[in-house]
Amino acid sequence: QQQVKQSPQSLIVQKGGISIINCAYENTAFDYFPWYQQFPGKGPALLIAIRPDVSEKKEGRFTISFNKSAKQFSLHIMDSQPGDSATYFCAASIEGSARQLTFGSGTQLTVLP
Amino acid sequence: GAVVSQHPSRVICKSGTSVKIECRSLDFQATTMFWYRQFPKQSLMLMATSNEGSKATYEQGVEKDKFLINHASLTLSTLTVTSAHPEDSSFYICSARVGGRSSYNEQFFGPGTRLTVL
Numbered sequence: 001q002q003q004v005k006q007s008p009q010s011l012i013v014q015k016g017g018i019s020i021i022n023c024a025y026e027n028t029a030f031d032y033f034p035w036y037q038q039f040p041g042k043g044p045a046l047l048i049a050i051r052p053d054v055s056e057k058k059e060g061r062f063t064i065s066f067n068k069s070a071k072q073f074s075l076h077i078m079d080s081q082p083g084d085s086a087t088y089f090c091a092a093s094i095e096g097s098a099r100q101l102t103f104g105s106g107t108q109l110t111v112l113p
Numbered sequence: 114g115a116v117v118s119q120h121p122s123r124v125i126c127k128s129g130t131s132v133k134i135e136c137r138s139l140d141f142q143a144t145t146m147f148w149y150r151q152f153p154k155q156s157l158m159l160m161a162t163s164n165e166g167s168k169a170t171y172e173q174g175v176e177k178d179k180f181l182i183n184h185a186s187l188t189l190s191t192l193t194v195t196s197a198h199p200e201d202s203s204f205y206i207c208s209a210r211v212g213g214r215s216s217y218n219e220q221f222f223g224p225g226t227r228l229t230v231l
Contacts, residue, residue, distance in 0.1 A: 049219070089156060100162060
């Protein structure tokens with residue numbers, strides 16, 4: 001019930017291409033869906049987040065698409081750059097649960113120059 | 114943005130010793146701090162949630178007597194790994210959250226501490 005399933009596990013994209021990472025959840029009580037970027041040996045950093053009352057949010061080259069009925073959300077990285085090579089985690093949280101984050105399993109993105 | 118620091122960034126210790134990791138919110142007061150553990154190429158696993166001035170809430174399977182958490186102030190939480198063993202070797206990450214219902218309470222993560230137990 002608390003799981004967030006993330007795919008793919010790894011992704012290789014050419015520079016300038018679009019990177020797409022997908023997540024699915026079961027618990028309809030989730031009301032906050034952030035995406036984190038993590039470089040090796042570093043802590044995660046928030047990239048972008050969305051609430052279920054909107055279907056899309058864009059910040060620069062990063063876009064979250066949210067499908068409430070399907071209980072799915074995805075991260076799109078436009079014009080992917082080698083510097084985007086990192087591990088990406090989706091997450092979800094519920095108000096009233098101390099905002100504990102339930103993380104997806106992660107996607108290792110490699111952008112080839 | 115809000116900054117969370119961790120100290121030390123890396124520690125190597127002998128089996129049986131105790132190690133303390135500090136997590137500080139540098140420019141905000143954190144009503145809640147979280148401690149995570151991350152093994153190589155895996156996701157973050159929540160170990161415990163701590164609120165300032167109260168006992169930490171541990172996730173199922175996390176030994177509270179082994180992983181001692183203290184959240185003595187709104188800017189400092191510590192994780193002490195007692196009698197560390199090689200299987201405790203991992204990447205420990207803290208995060209801090211500003212409380213209140215007005216926001217979705219973004220968590221700000223520290224840079225992590227790499228613990229190696231010989």
